[in-house]
Amino acid sequence: MGVGWYTAGGVFLILIRGWWAGLLTKRIIPCLDVDGGRVVKGVSFVELRDAGDPAELAAVYDREGGDELVFLDITASSDSRDTMVDVVRRVSEEVFIPLTVGGGIRNVGDIRRMLKAGADKVSLNTAAVNNPALIGEGAAQFGNQCIVVAIDAKRVSWGAERPEHSEHRGAGGGGLGLDAGSRWEVYTRGGRTPTGIDAVKWAARAVELGSGEILLTSMDEDGQKRGYDLELTRAVSEATPVPVIASGGAGNLGHLYDALEAGRADAVLAASIFHFGEYSIGEAKDYLGGRGVAVRPYAG
Amino acid sequence: MKLVVVDYESGNLRSVSRALESCGVAPLVSGDPQDLSNADAVALPGVGSGPAAMTALQQRGLVEPLREFALSGRPFLGICLGLQLLLDWTDEEGGAPCLGIVPGRVKRLPPTTSGGTGFNGTPPPTLKIPHMGWNSVTLNANHQALSDIDSNSYFYFVHSYYAEPADSAGVLGTTEYGLPFCSVYAQKGIVATQFHPEKSGAVGLRIYRNFVAMAAEKSRGTPHP
Numbered sequence: 001m002g003v004g005w006y007t008a009g010g011v012f013l014i015l016i017r018g019w020w021a022g023l024l025t026k027r028i029i030p031c032l033d034v035d036g037g038r039v040v041k042g043v044s045f046v047e048l049r050d051a052g053d054p055a056e057l058a059a060v061y062d063r064e065g066g067d068e069l070v071f072l073d074i075t076a077s078s079d080s081r082d083t084m085v086d087v088v089r090r091v092s093e094e095v096f097i098p099l100t101v102g103g104g105i106r107n108v109g110d111i112r113r114m115l116k117a118g119a120d121k122v123s124l125n126t127a128a129v130n131n132p133a134l135i136g137e138g139a140a141q142f143g144n145q146c147i148v149v150a151i152d153a154k155r156v157s158w159g160a161e162r163p164e165h166s167e168h169r170g171a172g173g174g175g176l177g178l179d180a181g182s183r184w185e186v187y188t189r190g191g192r193t194p195t196g197i198d199a200v201k202w203a204a205r206a207v208e209l210g211s212g213e214i215l216l217t218s219m220d221e222d223g224q225k226r227g228y229d230l231e232l233t234r235a236v237s238e239a240t241p242v243p244v245i246a247s248g249g250a251g252n253l254g255h256l257y258d259a260l261e262a263g264r265a266d267a268v269l270a271a272s273i274f275h276f277g278e279y280s281i282g283e284a285k286d287y288l289g290g291r292g293v294a295v296r297p298y299a300g
Numbered sequence: 301m302k303l304v305v306v307d308y309e310s311g312n313l314r315s316v317s318r319a320l321e322s323c324g325v326a327p328l329v330s331g332d333p334q335d336l337s338n339a340d341a342v343a344l345p346g347v348g349s350g351p352a353a354m355t356a357l358q359q360r361g362l363v364e365p366l367r368e369f370a371l372s373g374r375p376f377l378g379i380c381l382g383l384q385l386l387l388d389w390t391d392e393e394g395g396a397p398c399l400g401i402v403p404g405r406v407k408r409l410p411p412t413t414s415g416g417t418g419f420n421g422t423p424p425p426t427l428k429i430p431h432m433g434w435n436s437v438t439l440n441a442n443h444q445a446l447s448d449i450d451s452n453s454y455f456y457f458v459h460s461y462y463a464e465p466a467d468s469a470g471v472l473g474t475t476e477y478g479l480p481f482c483s484v485y486a487q488k489g490i491v492a493t494q495f496h497p498e499k500s501g502a503v504g505l506r507i508y509r510n511f512v513a514m515a516a517e518k519s520r521g522t523p524h525p
Binding site: 092141 | 312314315318319322347348349352411425426427428429430431432433434435436454456457458459460476477496498499500501502504505
């Protein structure tokens with residue numbers, strides 16, 4: 001498996017998918033949780049001197065063929081912001097692939113600092129729900145390509161009280177509340193706060209407001225390792241004209257394939273299956289390429 | 301050698317500077333028109349909206365100095381929006397004139413389906429806009445800026461508009477996304493890419509290295525090989 005294999009894979013794609021489809025590849029995005037400037041969630045790479053160093057880990061994923069990197073500041077307290085800016089600066093000095101930073105970004109000033117430090121995109125979650133105008137302000141100043149709206153969505157389990165329409169408690173604007181057809185609800189504050197907002201409607205609204213990409217996490221599947229929520233992923237992907245990154249639930253390589261094909265995601269985000277060395281990104285690309293998914297060849 | 305990265309508060313300056321630094325040069329990040337006039341080489345980065353970028357360049361008095369520089373034949377690198385701004389006109393946000401260095405127009409990527417059938421015979425999905433991610437670039441001709449780069453290498457794109465130069469002679473690279481569009485333009489000293497070479501890993505850095513070599517030759521006064 002290697003360069004020659006991918007040459008064959010490229011020909012296969014041209015024949016099967018047709019030249020008009022282009023060869024925009026599906027992206028595989030490792031996600032790194034950062035707490036106080038250190039990568040957390042047990043990372044086990046034998047070749048690492050310091051598994052907690054964001055810059056060193058980023059370099060490994062870059063070498064392995066990671067298509068982008070996402071850094072999430074899970075402390076998200078105001079004093080951790082300076083630490084995160086420093087992390088972004090150090091990583092961007094060594095790694096020449098796109099970097100997205102999320103966690104605790106609340107205003108245009110925060111966005112500017114991250115972009116100036118070397119981030120290419122910021123992801124907005126709670127702040128976007130509480131203040132949807134931030135999406136438009138960020139897009140107007142920096143371009144919609146760098147505003148990612150991150151949505152944490154949880155399946156709605158209607159009891160006997162299934163409502164016709166429950167106006168949401170968040171400030172997401174009118175018409176986004178859960179109704180009888182709603183299947184997923186938006187949560188904020190790291191999954192702690194239900195908002196009463198319909199996740200699919202919110203995704204569409206976020207794009208209207210200026211978001212260039214959606215990072216969609218299934219709270220039901222996150223950490224379960226039994227696959228992404230394909231129905232959620234597909235519903236959001238079909239409701240939005242911008243790329244959707246599926247997140248939450250990857251336990252094996254088949255799950256990545258399902259999210260990209262059945263879920264129609266444009267990219268898959270995964271943490272633990274890569275961090276613990278269960279699979280390398282190269283193995284993921286070999287696997288997906290073998291099943292006819294367009295992926296970027298990697299040097300390894 | 302004086303290599304200027306044009307600063308007009310447009311996003312990814314740091315990445316572009318870092319990419320140049322990794323090639324062993326110390327770029328000057330500046331929005332001062334004076335720095336353009338005596339530069340050996342200029343890099344014009346850019347993300348976001350074309351009309352907003354033109355307004356920012358006008359406010360800083362950079363439009364004429366950029367035109368003069370690019371038309372002088374000295375090495376000029378345009379990146380993403382920095383390619384689109386070279387043309388006469390952009391359709392973005394109702395339309396606006398651009399720098400008018402390369403005849404042609406900037407258009408929106410068309411809404412289109414990805415063709416064929418979708419998963420399990422379902423209708424094909426429509427192509428997402430922005431065109432975001434790694435796509436391949438087919439090279440049509442040789443150029444110093446593209447040396448050691450294989451045709452069909454993958455580069456990182458993020459854009460909703462594309463440049464359509466009136467004269468195809470300078471279109472050295474094309475990429476498919478709903479339609480084939482110009483992803484590398486080069487003519488005389490101008491080299492411009494729709495993708496972000498500073499975000500395209502090792503192969504992207506080769507473009508910077510080649511550009512720095514062009515600039516070094518020019519500043520030494522040696523003829524173009």
